[in-house]
Amino acid sequence: MIDALTYNTKHLIGALVAGGVKYFVLSPGSRSTPVALLIAEYVKYHPNVKLYVDVDERSAGFFALGIAKTTLSPVVLLGTSGTAITEYTPAVAEASVSEVPLIILSTDRPQELQYNGAPQTLPQQNIFGKLTKADLAFNLQETHQDITEYIDFATQKFVHLANTAPCGPVQFNLPLRKPLMPTLGNQDNVLVKQLSFSKPSQIKIDIPPITAKRVLILAGPNVAESYSDALLAFSQPYHVPVIADILSRVRTPETIHGIDYLLKFDQVTDELKPDLVIRFGKTPVSAKVLQWLKHANIETWHVDLNAGTDHSRHVSRAILMPPRDFLRQAKVVLSEEQQAFETNWQLINQKDKQLVHEMAIVSALNRAVSPKTPIFVANSMPIRDMDDFFTGFNTQTIYANRGANGIDGVISTALGMSVTTKQRSLLLTGDLTLFHDMNGLMMARNYQLPLDIIVIDNNGGGIFSFLPQAEATEYFETLFGTPLELDISKIASLYQLSYVLLKQPEDLRKVLNQPTDGTRIIVYPSNRTQNVRDHQKYIGESL
């Protein structure tokens, strides 16, 4: 009989895997020793389960987020007691808002060291507060059959909870007493009681027949799988044009994109104005499109499991189901106008665009990436430019941290994405975002991760030049512009990564087609002031 710590920890790991965990991300520490060692041993004998070690817990949190986001499955983070656990907070916050299943195993000092002057001891239970869906504690060192069974059942239940829409993070707090060394090399099988959960295959809601004359779909960000096929089967016979957000997973060359640009044409706000808009998914990247729906008082329905959360306070019907179920069940009573309405939207969608500088690099991506390249897009300007100028393919998967929309952790999230696919991946980011998570590059080097990082280097925070504070010229550069003055080739050299200086957008295709290994940093120099002028000329007004 092995010791209770080893026995229960093996049950915990077994139950996590039984619940669907395939990836563990851990950071070094002393208190987490037994769990870390037994995970390492488990992985050795189960090559389908992967383990990554990241010494910076903040980056580790986002790395796990990237894996969970792209695999749509729960990922485990293991950390040691103290501030290490609090380093996960930014990633937990993003996971909470963008509904990504993260499982945090926070090892802790035992009960008798709490509030007692012991070093490295925080009130860890529920330390993420409202950011986690739930939290519990296991005493892995107690010998009692009830405890072991509880670990089996509660673990699988919690993993299921994290992975049930709306998905989100959960915390297991694990108080551990010294000695912390588990028994290694014991090959006795640990039998975890399996608990399977039934899943609804479809949600049925009585949807009234759609009788509006001109119907349009606005497909917002979608964190689940693509519903392209169901969308096509609905929009084609009913002639419904589709504005597809860059993160909708249904954008193709045929869907409408760049709505910020199109809205400056009177034709769109006048002749092309719909009578009913059916919104799918989360808040679109374009803020203008929601403002338009509201100010033009266009009837708007919202289809989403979390429908009714509309910060523009304009949606009038909340339909709580996934887009796929809605598209299968909804019926349109075709009006005479609908077909011409669709044709006109398609025509304006083909409008020629004269794109330069930062906009041109995004546009060049259309011609440079393979239809299956997974793309991660940083917040701030890159996501807006991608929404405006990237056409994409229906096989393209595009991701962003589009919940709390931070500029933090982006490198690590993209690197997390890169380990989940056989295809080489791509990240589009600015220099400030690169700097904020520079430590994330350690994983790129240590695991030789296949990622191309395109850095639009405009030496600081580009988005602020679009905002009213740009007028406070006396304080602007210090408080907002924050020029970094970093030579990015030195960052590449520090982490032993390939480096390419991109002179013009047209060269991007050639660069991306060069065979390469590991992570490569591709820098495209830009200029904040010029970029504002380019955008204003193009879109016609500020953000």
Added chain:
Amino acid sequence: MIDALTYNTKHLIGALVAGGVKYFVLSPGSRSTPVALLIAEYVKYHPNVKLYVDVDERSAGFFALGIAKTTLSPVVLLGTSGTAITEYTPAVAEASVSEVPLIILSTDRPQELQYNGAPQTLPQQNIFGKLTKADLAFNLQETHQDITEYIDFATQKFVHLANTAPCGPVQFNLPLRKPLMPTLGNQDNVLVKQLSFSKPSQIKIDIPPITAKRVLILAGPNVAESYSDALLAFSQPYHVPVIADILSRVRTPETIHGIDYLLKFDQVTDELKPDLVIRFGKTPVSAKVLQWLKHANIETWHVDLNAGTDHSRHVSRAILMPPRDFLRQAKVVLSEEQQAFETNWQLINQKDKQLVHEMAIVSALNRAVSPKTPIFVANSMPIRDMDDFFTGFNTQTIYANRGANGIDGVISTALGMSVTTKQRSLLLTGDLTLFHDMNGLMMARNYQLPLDIIVIDNNGGGIFSFLPQAEATEYFETLFGTPLELDISKIASLYQLSYVLLKQPEDLRKVLNQPTDGTRIIVYPSNRTQNVRDHQKYIGESL
């Protein structure tokens, strides 16, 4: 009459300064615009108040912590909504445990955007949970005299709360609605109603006369000012030997240091065993000394405002007052043995030490630093080695993040320390700790901060080699050793900092005496395996 936002924000800033704030640390963002701009304007006209801008909020949090820790006064952190605020959590956790007054101004989206699908929106109110002493919200955009008066009063009360022992962080959450631009250039005086707080000058407690035969003081970490003078006035006439922790602020060449080393001698555990130990302050760096008091069953009193928090569960009398008050009021009934007892402790304290490699570099510091150089010490091995081998001077101020004891944020905390003194400062750290907060070096470059960073480069996590997990050889390097393989000269080059490779400890004095500006990185190459052998030979057992 200026707008409510500008008016109330000026009151907030004025009340913060009236409460004692002299430093603001902010990170760029959009939501925080009005507060950031008005702070910048305030600082322009009040040169005694300082503003620092740090683009990485995690580093900013620790930078503010460093200033607050060394000035013993509250420091304001201003951040924008979303994950930016959560980036402060590690520093807030450390401030909470090590009792440092931090004031977090978290700007937020307004009420109508909460739980409504709005981007970049988190449940920010009380987001740090139990880690903050208190939190409140101000609506800076409301025009009502009650609100303005409330801002005046509650702000001063909250700053006082943060700065009252046990000190700690507090949060002001500031929901702000667009437009966010304040009125700049308005020179009308804003009159903040002043609220002053009376402070007890002394706590009196009836302390029984100390009748034990052999009395010893164990001065633990002390976050307040030094009480060296009171200690001397007590210990000299009563012949009480003092074991002074490296963070006690009372260590001098005359106090006992390196108790971990001394405890291996039978003489100490036998002839030098005290009958009563009076502990001051927080948990000592040496874990062994507390184990000794307990296992040898030596009567122990604890003098601290938070006395009774003893994770060794051995203290029998908790005296809730500062050491200075205790030393003034306590009386010792001198026994015949006390003087010889003191002499014998002094003799063993002079024992010759043969120090090599990592230990020698710490020892070389004794001869290399000026008595007034502020020193910051990283956790893990450096703090232990400093406790064992650094003699110091009674004018020396030595700091560490000795609450949650993280390896994160150390660079920034030390840089925060460096801006508070006219003396050039020093940081002793390992390479893993340097890496974890490498982004912190941006402040070193941007503000040309006068800090010497001595990096003991043993390529990874040195402390783990001392722990039982070192025996799990198959997994050790991956999970614990985590070699970084970083060329630290490239880090210096990236941030344009001076770099020195230290060949031997004896050169340290020469290097530190060279005149220099800004931050300098001094690397001392070491070897983890060799270091374990050195320590084991010296101390005689594992940590």
